[in-house]
Amino acid sequence: MTTPTAVVTAGASLLADALDVQGVTTLRVDWAPPVDDTGAAVAAVMGDLRRRAGNALALERMLAAEAALVDVRPAAEALGLERGQFLHAGPPVTWERASGPMRGALVGAVLLEGLADTPEAAERLLASGDGVTWEPCHHRGAVGPMAGVVSPSMWMFELRDEVHGTTSWCSLNEGLGKVLRYGAYGAEVIERLRWMNAVLGPLLQHAVRAGGPVDVKAIVAQMVQMGDEGHNRNRAGTLMFLREVLPAMIDSGRPTKDVAEAVRFVSGNDHFFLNLGMPACKLQTTAARDIPGSTVVTVMARNGTDFGIQTAGTGDTWFTAPANTPEGLYLGSYGPDDANPDIGDSAITETAGIGGLAMATAPAIVRFVGGSVPDALATTQRMYDITVGENPAFAIPILEFRGAPTGIDVTSVVRSGVLPQINTGMAGRVAGTGQVGAGLVTPPMACFTQAVRALADRAPAL
Numbered sequence: 490m491t492t493p494t495a496v497v498t499a500g501a502s503l504l505a506d507a508l509d510v511q512g513v514t515t516l517r518v519d520w521a522p523p524v525d526d527t528g529a530a531v532a533a534v535m536g537d538l539r540r541r542a543g544n545a546l547a548l549e550r551m552l553a554a555e556a557a558l559v560d561v562r563p564a565a566e567a568l569g570l571e572r573g574q575f576l577h578a579g580p581p582v583t584w585e586r587a588s589g590p591m592r593g594a595l596v597g598a599v600l601l602e603g604l605a606d607t608p609e610a611a612e613r614l615l616a617s618g619d620g621v622t623w624e625p626c627h628h629r630g631a632v633g634p635m636a637g638v639v640s641p642s643m644w645m646f647e648l649r650d651e652v653h654g655t656t657s658w659c660s661l662n663e664g665l666g667k668v669l670r671y672g673a674y675g676a677e678v679i680e681r682l683r684w685m686n687a688v689l690g691p692l693l694q695h696a697v698r699a700g701g702p703v704d705v706k707a708i709v710a711q712m713v714q715m716g717d718e719g720h721n722r723n724r725a726g727t728l729m730f731l732r733e734v735l736p737a738m739i740d741s742g743r744p745t746k747d748v749a750e751a752v753r754f755v756s757g758n759d760h761f762f763l764n765l766g767m768p769a770c771k772l773q774t775t776a777a778r779d780i781p782g783s784t785v786v787t788v789m790a791r792n793g794t795d796f797g798i799q800t801a802g803t804g805d806t807w808f809t810a811p812a813n814t815p816e817g818l819y820l821g822s823y824g825p826d827d828a829n830p831d832i833g834d835s836a837i838t839e840t841a842g843i844g845g846l847a848m849a850t851a852p853a854i855v856r857f858v859g860g861s862v863p864d865a866l867a868t869t870q871r872m873y874d875i876t877v878g879e880n881p882a883f884a885i886p887i888l889e890f891r892g893a894p895t896g897i898d899v900t901s902v903v904r905s906g907v908l909p910q911i912n913t914g915m916a917g918r919v920a921g922t923g924q925v926g927a928g929l930v931t932p933p934m935a936c937f938t939q940a941v942r943a944l945a946d947r948a949p950a951l
Contacts, residue, residue, distance in 0.1 A: 496515050596674045708762070798899075850869075
């Protein structure tokens with residue numbers, strides 16, 4: 490009888506452990522049955538002959554997408570928002586179901602727009618729905634971090650993908666702590682937003698229009714090699730962006746005091762580039778939309794109550810489930826009881842393959858969100874198992890410049906039980922609190938099982 494050189498084992502480790510004791514070489518294969526009784530749906534989707542070609546096309550389009558900053562202008566002009574209209578992060582949500590930070594951000598936006606004089610009056614107006622409406626940023630091709638609330642007067646970055654002819658927008662980043670996107674709406678928050686509308690936005694508009702488009706995708710590629718993962722670490726990206734626009738800001742002819750204040754604000758806000766990276770990622774994932782049979786995720790977004798995803802093969806349909814609460818590090822005396830469930834459109838970074846999926850490139854991020862350097866490396870390695878390819882433009886030095894894992898596949902998530910990793914900030918549960926920490930979180934599996942079942946319903950009969 491010939492002694493085997495190795496035995497392949499799958500699933501539970503009992504057999505492999507016994508063979509190891511006997512000195513037999515084993516090749517262990519991680520395997521688990523599909524979650525939540527989705528075996529038949531997974532089989533139908535996997536048997537869809539359009540799937541392989543559809544996913545290849547989705548990856549091809551995502552890798553080809555460009556992202557250039559072409560303008561900075563108010564949301565009323567860029568997105569057509571009218572008085573009383575607002576955008577927010579995540580899937581649709583009503584006032585009754587809105588989380589504390591979402592309510593706080595909407596209250597602040599109402600105050601900013603002069604629709605109410607006090608927070609109490611703003612709450613009454615929003616609760617009544619009289620003359621005010623709100624919808625997801627994604628419904629207009631935009632993205633918003635944390636609560637993601639956008640009002641007509643807020644200035645927006647406008648990014649363009651000329652390859653696919655699409656545009657995306659995002660508001661300007663306010664910084665950390667007590668800011669609108671974390672649900673704070675105090676006087677200092679409104680004052681800062683008004684300064685951004687009056688000084689920062691117009692200065693950036695002049696810089697972009699005078700200096701020409703800024704290649705945001707190229708900055709993302711460089712920052713990934715410089716220790717930023719593009720979600721909670723954007724230090725290199727922020728400084729590279731400032732280098733691009735600074736000469737035109739100085740030559741703008743505007744008061745020296747305004748220019749100096751704007752430069753201090755941007756250079757002192759390591760997260761400023763996040764609001765450029767997000768619409769760049771939105772353009773990348775938008776390129777994969779509306780491909781029949783494709784199982785690639787095109788949106789992951791949270792509103793503080795629900796987590797929602799969309800896929801290439803199901804268009805605008807949201808698949809939602811209650812959002813999980815991040816685990817991580819807290820600011821000051823805040824603790825787990827103070828944190829709101831996951832919130833924000835910033836998970837578009839992970840959807841595009843950076844952020845939590847590229848944690849290996851940013852070992853310093855673990856000091857901000859928790860975990861360890863080995864955890865960060867292992868996380869990225871694990872993400873390759875649930876994605877359809879790699880993005881060579883976003884090369885990770887520690888992994889021998891391997892491209893970032895790109896194109897989350899809902900069938901791979903459901904078959905393996907491995908969920909996409911997201912690193913994120915944490916908003917206070919109570920409206921008006923602001924930021925309470927930062928940490929790690931994963932989407933609820935139910936979003937992916939719903940998507941698989943919907944894709945199975947659309948699969949041609951075998």
